[in-house]
Amino acid sequence: MIELIKITKRYGSIIANDEVCLKVDKGELLTLLGPSGCGKTTTLRCITGHCPPDYGEIFIEGKNVTTLPPNKRKVGMVFQNFALFPHMTVFENIYFPLKIRGMNTKEAADRVYETLNLVQLSGYESHYPRQLSGGQQQRVGLARALVYQPKILLLDEPLSNLDAKFREEMRFEIKELQRRLGITAIYVTHDQEEALALSDKIAIMKEGRIHQVGTPEEIFEKPKTIFVATFIGLSNIIEGAVSAIDPVTLDIGSNLKLTLLYRKEIKIGEKLRVLIRPNDVEFLTDEGEEKHNIFEGTIARVTYLGNKMDYLVDLPSRLVIRVQTDLTSRHNPGDKVKVHLPVNKCKILS
Ligand SMILES: Nc1ncnc2c1ncn2[C@@H]1O[C@H](COP(=O)(O)OP(=O)(O)OP(=O)(O)O)[C@@H](O)[C@H]1O
Ligand SMILES: [Mg+2]
Structure with missing residues (x-):
């Protein structure tokens, strides 16, 4: 038309x-x-x-x-x-x-x-x-x-x-x-x-x-x-360099490693930017089966949004991750937490 x-x-x-x-x-x-x-x-x-x-x-x-x-x-x-x-x-x-x-x-x-x-x-x-x-x-x-x-x-x-x-x-x-x-x-x-x-x-x-x-x-x-x-939408953008291919691993500073879904065009040393939405990040209380992408951090800011909670979490290497959860999770500033960035929710940007 x-x-x-x-x-x-x-x-x-x-x-x-x-x-x-x-x-x-x-x-x-x-x-x-x-x-x-x-x-x-x-x-x-x-x-x-x-x-x-x-x-x-x-x-x-x-x-x-x-x-x-x-x-x-x-x-x-x-x-x-x-x-x-x-x-x-x-x-x-x-x-x-x-x-x-x-x-x-x-x-x-x-x-x-x-x-x-x-x-x-x-x-x-x-x-x-x-x-x-x-x-x-x-x-x-x-x-x-x-x-x-x-x-x-x-x-x-x-x-x-x-x-x-x-x-x-x-x-x-x-x-x-x-x-x-x-x-x-x-x-x-x-x-x-x-x-x-x-x-x-x-x-x-x-x-x-x-x-x-x-x-x-x-x-x-x-x-x-x-x-x-x-x-469009809230986002966490994480940058790093590829240090391993199987599984695809990104060095994101201070010995932190982010595991990504396999993609055949990725090369060692390549710099990548990864998107993860705040509502895809989880707080872990018990690690269970999870092996990848669990980071320890400290709650820096808490905002009550009526229908959900919004957190900023300080990770090592000055990384700040935004997390949004339902109202059942309640953390306070200064609390030590473990955040989980599910591998399948980490999207590589071009
Ligand atoms: N008649 C004009 N003469 C000179 N510059 C113009 C003219 N019309 C638009 N521009 C410039 O062209 C660019 C695009 O303008 P446009 O009005 O299309 O933007 P927009 O996306 O509609 O912005 P907004 O959301 O503020 O309405 C701007 O930098 C604007 O200053
Ligand atoms: Mg306009």
Whole structure:
């Protein structure tokens, strides 16, 4: 439905998009996730046609639209800092852009009522924006994009100015609407939780480049780079050099050795970085059968998070491991503990 091929966009010395390649299938919701300034809005503006790329091509439904003006692309967009017209009612806010485009009065009005119904704002036609809550205003913003019945909807941080609880509600409303209408969507956010909850696919972006595209599970379970691993979810990154191959052993300082799953391409002396998620690390009370990856440490910090405990554990050689457990484990700062990093949970990053 949407395909970007090596989209490149510079602003002076800044490369906002650096050979961005992306494919979104029909009916799919892809989130573009990355830190501020990484080029997310620029990517969307290239797709709408508001920002012609310096290089690269854009296809929509198999058709090359790279040089097509925005109004010929049938792409709806909810802008990052959208503003409703304060002196116009909800009805007028949605109706006005249709009139400007020359749609006849009756058809335009019908569409506005239909769209308001879709975003559950029927009855609010004659309210002014200042009489609406933040979430209702967001929905008017959404209605302004949906009123064109776009096949493609681009949403640029549409929930960024809502509080946490309401964001969660709204995000599922948007997802539900997108699925029901069969719209293909790209959703920009820098909130990883939002991305994991909403997406069919996530594209992780940094400094103008896409680092990895995959399902939420793939991105979380098999991050390809250290950036992806640390950007999505909490992570411990352990570095070291390979000192043995069978089993694969990493020297991580102070005589500590980390055992990893066998991989045939690994060579002695090679430097590796390993990811282990805090909720995959365990405290051992009794060693039992475990032989590998047990380290003695001291609890440095304890944080109660309501549904789980979060610990920082000091290991020798200035290694600090973050551990998250359920509420049944209770340790205090200064306690001596044994942490276990299960071999199959230690993932080698490229
Ligand atoms: N019109 C412009 N003129 C000059 N530089 C620009 C322009 N638009 C964007 N940039 C620069 O391009 C880079 C990418 O900007 P973009 O708006 O795409 O980032 P973003 O990922 O959407 O960030 P945010 O999460 O803060 O919205 C930034 O360094 C930004 O300063
Ligand atoms: Mg932006």
